[in-house]
Amino acid sequence: MRGAQIVVDALEREGVEVVFGYPGGAVLDIFDQINRSKKVRFILTRHEQGATHMADGYARTTGKPGVVLVTSGPGATNTITGLATAYMDSVPMVCISGQVPTAVIGNDAFQEADTSGISRPVTKHNYLVKTVAELPRVLKEAFYIANSGRPGPVLIDLPKDVQQAVLKDYSYPKKIEMTTYKPTYEGNPRQIKRAAEVIEKATRPLLYCGGGVVRALAHEEVLALAERCEIPVTTTLLGLGSFPETHPLSLHMLGMHGTQYANHAMHECDCLIAVGARFDDRVTGKLAEFAPNCRANIIHIDIDPTSISKNVPVTVPIVGDCKRVLTQLLEVIKPKKHSEWLAQVAEWKKQYPLRYKKDDELRPQFVVEKIYEVTKGEAIITTEVGQNQMWAAHYYLYTKPRTFVSSGGLGTMGYGFPAAIGAQVAHPDKIVIDIAGDGSIQMNIQETATAVLNNLPVIVCILNNRYLGMVRQWQEMFYGRNYSAVDLGRPMDEKGRPTDGLPDDVPPYVPDFVKLAEAYGALGRRITRKEDVVPAIEWAIKARRPVFLEFLVTREENVFPMIPAGASVKQMIGGLT
Amino acid sequence: MEHVISCLVENKSGVLSRVAGLFSGRGYNIDTLCVAPTQDANVSRMTIVCRGDDRIIEQITKQLNKLIDVIKVIDMTAEEHVERELVLIKVACTAATRADIIQLVNVFRARIIDVDLKTLTVEVVGDARKVEALIELMRSFGIRELVRTGRVAILRG
Known part of the structure; x- marks a missing residue:
């Protein structure tokens, strides 16, 4: 059996139902096998980072390892943020990356990168497979390590010649024999x-x-x-x-x-x-x-x-x-x-209940509260990173594990949308909602194509304040309101007139999320009034298609309570008085 | 406080990088590091001399244990053990100082392993105190080059 066939056989034997990834020269042999598999579904993403976060969202909502398949060089380096995200939050993941042939490793070959070296600090373990003979054991160990003990991502770097090499007498190992890795499960x-x-x-x-x-x-x-x-x-x-x-x-x-x-x-x-x-x-x-x-x-x-x-x-x-x-x-x-x-x-x-101003303005906390009410707390919620993440934590009440999916340790902007897609792949009948900011959503927005083409009805609720809200909040509170590089729209004077000299047809902020959704074949709706929030969420749920709901919320809302970094509970700021 | 940590690892490529990366990534300092295979060719021993308070040393040993390729970690400092380091010192000499240097070398049970008109190369093996003492004495003659293996250690009995 050839190395590439062994990989796909191992995926099937490990019960892998779905693989997220992106092809390329050094991984073509595995791609030549994976689309012949009747058991493994491959989901083509639009960026390798998206693939890792999808695998992550899949893993967090199922407990099974998420699997990623990418090519060498840039394919592999694009997974690093996703691997680091999974590593910080103890998410089981197996990432297989193609590598240039062993004979040219170290020669600065086309699309060569020291993937095992680069990924070492952000994986639980990694392998560079130099011979096809060790491949079955490495695959078995990788799945075992990823999802035992404290779970984490494992990367397998697989040179092209190893994918092509033939192993006689192949059999997938039934047992793990690792003397150096024995997690403790029972308490003393x-x-x-x-x-x-x-x-x-x-x-x-x-x-x-x-x-x-x-x-x-x-x-x-x-x-x-x-x-x-x-x-x-x-x-x-x-x-x-x-x-x-x-x-x-x-x-x-x-x-x-x-x-x-x-x-x-x-x-x-x-x-x-x-x-x-x-x-x-x-x-x-x-x-x-x-x-x-x-x-x-x-x-x-x-x-x-x-x-x-x-x-x-x-x-x-x-x-x-x-x-x-x-x-x-x-x-x-x-x-x-x-x-x-x-x-x-x-x-x-x-x-000291959680509080925000209840007036006629459309406030982000109100939107999250309504998402909770409409879904009756039965949805899977993913978040981006920043204010949207904190409001999603505050105003939606979580009652079951694996229903809240967020990049906590690494704080990866652009995580929530692909994670929602991964969660939707695992739970096709559930309502999956990404609570997003207008900053974070743009970091992996290309995955809209993946959601649309795979018919994954993820709902993205963009709390659009035209700011990088959390950074702006820190600048307001700790840097004397010196707003530096946080305004995502066009610079304006006090009267709201653009001061950048761009042509008049450039809108005050970009992109137009509704048009963007439509350009991808998804649905979009902009909400500016409180009374439109609930009908919009209900409409999005009923659509069973990928939807962007863009909520134009109050611009300078802050997340409270807050204990400033490095301070104690005595310096806690409560918010509304 | 200084600790001598002895670490048995799988003799595979990439293991040294994992261990070194762990120290640099978490901001721990390595004073010396010595690596070589053991009686079992599949297993290497790393002897690491590092500094830190109890909390840091506890983290270092736990983090080392967590690495998949690490078989066993022992903090030698807490146990009865013997330490040795080999040092080569190329020291400047003249006709006038040569005899003094040789005498000192003999007192330390060290050896002269290379002789030149202008230099002597001294080999000394011992624990940290002994080699440091000889290095200090040699400084007054002018050390041209100094090469140290880093410490190795073994438990008693």
Whole structure:
């Protein structure tokens, strides 16, 4: 069997249903095989970055590894942002890149790049396959590594001559034999007992759930623990969906743009149970002042030992799979009441709800609220990065894991739209909505072609304020309103007249998203009034075609609450007074 | 504090780059690094001397362990161990200083491995204190070149 056939055979045996990618010279042999496969569907994107984010969205909403196939050189370098995004957020992915023939590697051949070198810091592991004999083992290992332990992207760089080489007696390995890689899944029973003791002693415990709960699908165990021991739950951005936000114990998101009550609870709690979270700087703010009252009672459950005690020293570290460890914990922990603490938390929730100005203006928060109402919280929401991402986190209530898809760690603009396409491929019957900004959406807007031609009815809700809104917000708050390189439209004077001397027929901002959608064969609608929001969303859902809804929202809206970078909960800015 | 970390790795291409990349990417410093195969040709040992507080050293050992090609990581500093480094010193000499240099070399149980009219090349093997002491003494004669292997270490018993 030839190398290229082995690749496709391995994809089929690994149960891969869909591959996202883009062809090119160094990967032609695999493309010559993949369109003969009856099991693997190939989706041609318009950019390799789009392919990686689609695979990422597919993986985050299914738990299966997303698979990407690209050519050498620029094909491979275009995947780097997508690989880094997946690596930061622990998303299982296998990326196969073509490479120039082994004989010319290192000779600056056409479309040659040191792909394994470039991708090394942004992958969980990578391979440069030099002989066809090692190919079956490498493919088997790649899928295993990508989706075991703390998941992550794995890249296989495959020279053209290896794709063409023939391997006699090919058989796909049935078992993995890796002596150096053995993730820990079960928690240490002694540590579990210690954790139970710490929790039972606490009077103001708090659960802090991250993306690990979503990856491990440990949401039922979190709910059971929270209810049994009356522990309020806050989540990170990636933890949204790990605990139902409609539940009375939910404190929603914490951190820089977390709710005030979640941050107060973090500050006051005397016992912290961190599950699949990594004490990221957007969560902790100033480390020295973070969660001062629970420092002697921090329990940290995580599958990755390097996440534990990296930023915050931990009292009871437990390395293991969140679901299994919580199951073990639930076997020993006794029920407990915390009525005083819950009353305090309820008081904060009443005192400091999320708020925005309710007037006649079309405000972005209102749009997100309506998306939640119309979809009844049953949609898959993806986001771009910036203000749109934070409003999507605040004003839509997530109740199930794998329904919120966002680039949290790397903060990749242009992520949400291709991720939505990947999620829609995996869930053709679900409503998939990308909550976008007018900046981010333009970073991978070429994938509209992919959505249209593959009949993927993704809805893109563009909250258009003609600004790079989050950067503008920081410039307003921390740089004395010196708006530098954030206005996406034409420069205007005070009277709203363009000052750039361009011809009169250039519109005040570009592109015209409605016309652009139509140019691609998608549908588009512009919304400028509050009363048109709900009908537009309903229309878009009913269309079952790719739709751009462009909401012309208030320009200088800010995301609140906010704890400035490197500050503590004491410097939290609440927003409306 | 200085730590000696001993790391068993798969003897494959790219492994050194993974380890070195981990240190540079996360802002840890390597003082010395020594790599060579072990008694098993498929396995190499890296001895890394680095500095950091307990938190950083804990992260370094955890991050090394996380690399797929790393078999085992030992922080030797916490264990009973023996360290050695080999240093070659090319030191300036004249007829007047030659005898003094040779005498010092003998006291240190070091060896002269090359002789020239204007230089002597000294080979010294020892732990950090011994080689540093000899290097300091040689400085007064004028060191022309200095080559160090970096430290290697092995657990006692």
